[in-house]
Amino acid sequence: MTVVLGPNRYGKAETRVVRVVRDGGVHSIKDINVSSALSGDMEDVHLTGDNAAVLPTDTQKNTAYAFARKHGVEQIEDFALLLARHYVSSQPSIHHARVEIEEYFWDRIPVSGAQDRRHSFVRSGREVRTCVVHHDRDGRTTVVSGLKDLVVLNSTGSEFHGYITDEYTTLRPTTDRVLATAVSARWRHVSADSPFGESYDEVRRHLLEAFAGTHSLSLQQTLYAMGERVLENRGEVCEVRMAMPNKHHFLVDLEPFGMDNPNEVFYAADRPYGLIEGAVLTGDAPDACFAWE
Numbered sequence: 001m002t003v004v005l006g007p008n009r010y011g012k013a014e015t016r017v018v019r020v021v022r023d024g025g026v027h028s029i030k031d032i033n034v035s036s037a038l039s040g041d042m043e044d045v046h047l048t049g050d051n052a053a054v055l056p057t058d059t060q061k062n063t064a065y066a067f068a069r070k071h072g073v074e075q076i077e078d079f080a081l082l083l084a085r086h087y088v089s090s091q092p093s094i095h096h097a098r099v100e101i102e103e104y105f106w107d108r109i110p111v112s113g114a115q116d117r118r119h120s121f122v123r124s125g126r127e128v129r130t131c132v133v134h135h136d137r138d139g140r141t142t143v144v145s146g147l148k149d150l151v152v153l154n155s156t157g158s159e160f161h162g163y164i165t166d167e168y169t170t171l172r173p174t175t176d177r178v179l180a181t182a183v184s185a186r187w188r189h190v191s192a193d194s195p196f197g198e199s200y201d202e203v204r205r206h207l208l209e210a211f212a213g214t215h216s217l218s219l220q221q222t223l224y225a226m227g228e229r230v231l232e233n234r235g236e237v238c239e240v241r242m243a244m245p246n247k248h249h250f251l252v253d254l255e256p257f258g259m260d261n262p263n264e265v266f267y268a269a270d271r272p273y274g275l276i277e278g279a280v281l282t283g284d285a286p287d288a289c290f291a292w293e
């Protein structure tokens with residue numbers, strides 16, 4: 001029997017970087033979570049323990065902090081590109097870098113009757129912004145942006161009927177239900193020089209508007225409409241992948257209490273939940289290469 005080393009990568013996961021930008025007394029903050037994963041000439045470290053090709057994960061953590069000081073952090077995709085290109089171009093043993101970043105939003109604390117506090121923030125209830133960048137020594141680069149935990153609900157405009165029924169089916173068809181989900185969406189950029197800030201805001205807007213504006217016959221149909229809407233409006237994006245849990249809202253039976261329930265009182269179940277996943281892409285989308293790895 002022969003044993004060989006298979007695919008491998010290593011890096012520092014979840015380096016939490018908080019960058020404060022001081023504009024006089026007015027501060028703003030960028031709160032990110034950086035994970036880097038490198039691969040290349042890593043046979044020796046695995047087979048013999050020779051670390052000569054290894055850029056330590058501790059150094060990768062330090063690089064994220066040092067680059068935040070040196071270059072600042074604006075769009076997370078640009079920061080990820082900077083790091084990924086740095087690892088591949090500075091270390092001959094590193095052939096491929098994958099950098100993933102999450103961004104957490106903060107809002108200023110409003111102060112009634114006064115100027116908002118200039119250095120006080122409250123963690124936003126908004127979604128988490130994400131990106132994954134790959135760069136290799138052949139100069140191939142891919143950028144996938146995304147968001148997760150974008151929680152949305154339509155209190156009407158959603159139906160579900162006409163599905164298969166068999167001996168195990170108990171679900172009743174409905175022409176008016178609550179449709180709720182926490183959107184996870186990732187979208188692949190055609191190239192590495194998209195206007196990432198504007199692109200994020202606009203993709204998010206299109207996702208929300210499509211969710212709100214689609215009279216839904218299934219969450220699958222809504223998912224497709226959301227992806228289609230992004231692709232029709234944002235030329236820098238060629239593929240959207242989404243995962244949407246169906247956050248079931250069951251009508252509570254109030255008859256035992258002598259009351260009707262005309263679609264007003266629901267039990268919001270947390271599990272199990274339907275999980276609807278899908279990709280929507282343009283007919284001429286370039287090859288994804290390693291973008292989704």
Ligand SMILES: O=c1[nH]c(=O)c2[nH]c(=O)[nH]c2[nH]1
Pocket residue numbers: 160171217218219220246274
């Ligand atoms: O939008 C839905 N899609 C399904 O596939 C499904 N299955 C189910 O039980 N409820 C729903 N809702």
